[in-house]
Amino acid sequence: xxxxxxxxxxxxxxxxxxxxxxxxxxxxxxxxxxxxxxxxxxxxxxxxxxxxxxxxxxxxxxxxxxxxxxxxxxxxxxxxxxxxxxxxxxxxxxxxxxxxxxxxxxxxxxxxxx
Amino acid sequence: xxxxxxxxxxxxxxxxxxxxxxxxxxxxxxxxxxxxxxxxxxxxxxxxxxxxxxxxxxxxxxxxxxxxxxxxxxxxxxxxxxxxxxxxxxxxxxxxxxxxxxxxxxxxxxxxxxxx
Numbered sequence: 465x466x467x468x469x470x471x472x473x474x475x476x477x478x479x480x481x482x483x484x485x486x487x488x489x490x491x492x493x494x495x496x497x498x499x500x501x502x503x504x505x506x507x508x509x510x511x512x513x514x515x516x517x518x519x520x521x522x523x524x525x526x527x528x529x530x531x532x533x534x535x536x537x538x539x540x541x542x543x544x545x546x547x548x549x550x551x552x553x554x555x556x557x558x559x560x561x562x563x564x565x566x567x568x569x570x571x572x573x574x575x576x577x578x
Numbered sequence: 579x580x581x582x583x584x585x586x587x588x589x590x591x592x593x594x595x596x597x598x599x600x601x602x603x604x605x606x607x608x609x610x611x612x613x614x615x616x617x618x619x620x621x622x623x624x625x626x627x628x629x630x631x632x633x634x635x636x637x638x639x640x641x642x643x644x645x646x647x648x649x650x651x652x653x654x655x656x657x658x659x660x661x662x663x664x665x666x667x668x669x670x671x672x673x674x675x676x677x678x679x680x681x682x683x684x685x686x687x688x689x690x691x692x693x694x
Binding site: 504565567571 | 619626675
């Protein structure tokens with residue numbers, strides 16, 4: 465079963481606006497990763513944030529992590545039509561066995577309106 | 579770095595047939611993962627390899643499923659006696675483990691399986 469959820473499930477905004485997606489999870493994590501998936505394609509890695517980090521930036525992307533609330537958010541600033549995609553957060557749980565398998569939520573479907 | 583390659587991109591088959599998918603990871607990556615994604619859902623972990631050793635299998639992976647990575651490079655995922663419920667996108671990912679941890683997984687474009 466998939467642990468945690470992205471919120472909202474779907475988001476439509478005008479081009480140029482900012483988009484914020486949230487991710488909640490249930491079990492302790494080693495790291496949390498955000499991925500983008502265009503329709504019919506594989507997942508593209510965006511940002512990895514470690515459990516001891518609170519914020520990371522990459523270009524127009526900003527990710528925050530609050531381990532006390534077991535939540536993360538992805539902010540995309542100055543959105544573009546090309547940002548239209550599904551966005552997933554993936555949790556890597558703490559493990560003594562080195563398994564890096566990821567647990568994904570159901571994703572946020574982002575639509576940028578030109 | 580040519581990325582993770584999966585073949586075929588699409589497979590349509592009749593129920594009861596066997597199918598095999600191939601994944602070529604990024605060449606220096608020692609870990610290889612298989613995930614399954616159904617419509618409207620996120621990927622779900624199936625199994626993973628470190629080099630040629632299969633280290634974990636999900637309970638989702640019934641005995642009709644088998645995965646191999648014989649030389650620690652490419653991997654195959656075979657589904658025997660396919661069922662309607664096997665229709666999904668099968669995603670392969672690879673990563674480099676042992677270089678300080680916290681390495682991202684790089685995904686291929688997947689193989690979309692449709693069972694008639």
